[in-house]
Amino acid sequence: MRYLPLTDADRQEMLSVIGAASVDDLFVDVPAEVRLPGQIAGLPDHAGELAVERHMDRLARQNLSAGEAPFFLGAGAYRHHVPASVDHLIQRGEFLTAYTPYQPEIAQGTLQVLFEFQTQVVRLLGCDVANASMYDGSTACWEAIGMARRITRRGKTLLSSGLHPHYVSVANTMAKFTGDALVHEAPRLDAATDIGALIATIDKETSCVVVQYPDILGRIADLTPLANAAHEAGALLVVVVTEPVALGAITAPGHMGADIVVGEGQSLGVGLQFGGPYLGLFAAKQKYVRQMPGRLCGETVDAAGQRGYVLTLSTREQHIRREKATSNICTNSGLCALAFSIHMTLLGEKGLRELATLNHALACQAADRLTQVPGVKLLNDAFFNEFTLILSKDARDVVRDLAGKGVLGGVSLGRLFPDAPEIGNGLVVAVTETVTVEDIEALAKALEEELA
């Protein structure tokens, strides 16, 4: 076995040091009636690199990858071009094969990256403090609801109808066990967001309002009135961002009064990866830092007075506080945070703004072209790089038929909201810098045929 360095001679020599006759004897504490006498039957033996690669390649080729087709899917996961140096750098063994930085003297690389990452996230989201990452956007969203409950000591949460339905599902699952009361309904096909309705619903029992920006239909609106209404009632505003590139073009949630901003960081550096691993972003106002979940990296000095970084405020965490911890999270998304941070460093403010401008301009161009197709209407007044089209028939069927023609045309609202057939004609279309004019034309042509 190419990964196992011991030779039989080594094993014999080591056994004699231990004083055991065989490796099997070391398993003497496993009761005989359950101890397996030999390898598990019915499974294949070890295989060489070539054979494994062939097998995996065969499975990979059974998929239609995004790069092979005109591609317009978003709805919480976005296809952006990731510069080659990002993947090169995250594959350096010193990053890839390191552990959580428990020994800071020999983990300054990871720790400095996390400190830089936290600062980038704070600035992008417009907050004061950020943690070193969560699993993904949906779990970060749930953790934010829990954090708001700890701060306000209230148990009612208003979820905007524009929140990603998977995020809603995750919150619903958890709330069944924590007893939080969640208020939510499916979105309606209105150009306006539900901010007005949310403001009208906030009351003195409300812990927080959770709103997505841009929302699941691609709509954007000023969140300041919502923040004010929440604060007047003693509630917090939690904002979810699933497309961080948008914040290169539109006002940061923290600057509109959000108390906690969470997000899915996958857009920068991470790639689509069929849904994971992704990167949970988590940021908040300074005054709430000790209620935050997850790891935090902080600056300090070493015994010789040199600047360095350590994991800090760990008295919030499970390995110290056990059942009293702010969260049970241990492993987070360190390598994805690194990829995000490298991509952000390559972009810088200039590049991020250019990227955002390009996304928005292409999305505008696509919206103009696609609405020329008979049977297609645009829902949104305002959007960033994603918008909702209202088709003249069920969008699920359209998406399936388009895939048959080699066009990955978007995400149907039927897939996202199976219990809301009244919005089933909605198609969410994302347009990033990876989309070409030819792609837009291909989608328009395919829709014309489909809706004719």
Added chain:
Amino acid sequence: MTMLKEGRPTAPQAVREEHMAPATATGNRALMLEEPLIFEIGSNDTTGVDFAAAPKAVSRLGNLARKDAIGLPGLSEQETVRHYTRLSRQNYAIDLGLFPLGSCTMKHNPRLNEKVARMPGFADLHPLQPQSTVQGALAVIHELAQWLITLTGMHGVAMSPKAGAHGELCGLLAIRAALEARGDARSVVLVPESAHGTNPATAAFCGYKVEDIPATPDGRVDLAALKARLGPDVAAVMITNPNTCGLFERDLKTISEAVHAAGAFVYCDGANFNAIVGRVRPGDLGVDAMHINLHKTFSTPHGGGGPGSGPVVLSEALAPFAPLPFVEKQGDKFVLVEEETVEDHHGRSFGRMVAFHGQMGMFTRALAYILSHGADGLRQVSGDAVLNANYILRSLADVLDAPFGGSGPCMHEALFSDKGLAEGFTTLDIAKGLIDEGFHPMTMYFPLVVHGAMLVEPTETESKAALDQFIMALRSLAERAKAGDEALKGAPYHAPRRRLDETLAARKPVLVWTEPELAEAAE
């Protein structure tokens, strides 16, 4: 000296002058290059990415255009590569040497796995593509699931949990759902004191009261005490097997029978599955739910703190409550069962734990690892892992106290304590001394049941030569700590940084970079 109650110092003593190397003008030390923060070297006008010109468009951003400076400095590609390459060299990693972090299973990360995960057919797939276009991806999830079920002898597996602690949550939610389904409200989860901190944190998160299970002097769960505590209020028992003292819980089958007889469930923390893969199947021990850290047993890289992946294998009693989504084979087609397609027979699922379908990028890597080893290789994995740990345990027993050395062979990790070190010398001193010797330290001060614990997990991917060098280093440090060699208290001397002040970091948290003039004004 500032220290925690387990005896761990949290702030260093000042370094004596004779232990300082002469300073250089740059602060660099040959290959060890100091690297400022990107905020100190980048500028908002610099970028390492070129874009095509945007087509002309009338903005549809409403009144929301972001006008303020964001404060995100950029670097050119060359500067970026250099920045992160320099930082990377301040990290220890498995690629550099033995990484004996107990309970963390830092084994070699095969590079084939990286190559496979990057195949565009896996890496460049959107999670919401029509199922007809992702049949190969669903096949990977299904194939890995079948391996995990077979290796553990369990009934089903939930693939979506994102890491070990998330898997624990999945298991306890399934248990709670199963109890609620039979109208049986229970309030207590029993957890041994030696458990990972995630166990009690998870149980508390699920709304349970956590109670300790006592241990016997030989380091295992006290069966009699456990049996006596079982009752109609106990929902589950969480047991780590092999446990965090590195011992196999011999009585687990008996424990499971007693727990089941009392109407409760057995959750097994599978963090240490590496020690028993191919040797015993948790299903045969009566386990109801166990998470498997793909980033431990199945070699997906730890990446400096994740991403992990924590599929949870489930017994027949719990499998119906597994979270959405999951993959099913129907004829020759693979179907992703999610909200849209959930059928009556899945109506008992406790719901969704994450957006999308779990850690696909880890599934491809873990499957490549499993196929590379096969059933014969995986059995060799546990054999060599246990052999290596016992070799370390017995080779150092004369210089370090092994609190459970008399409890029979250890499993995949060797546990030592700080007993016998000279007055004022701690586990931390030995750990920091290991850094100078070119090793990552072992897990320290865990498990909590042993004072000054040193938990050493070499894994199966270390050669005898590497083990011998490690043993030699640890032996030398133990002897120095017993002899009261003061120089050890200043270690590490040769790392990029000396001991760091954790007390200062926590007392005055600086969690983001602030421009010096602003930081000054704020003070």
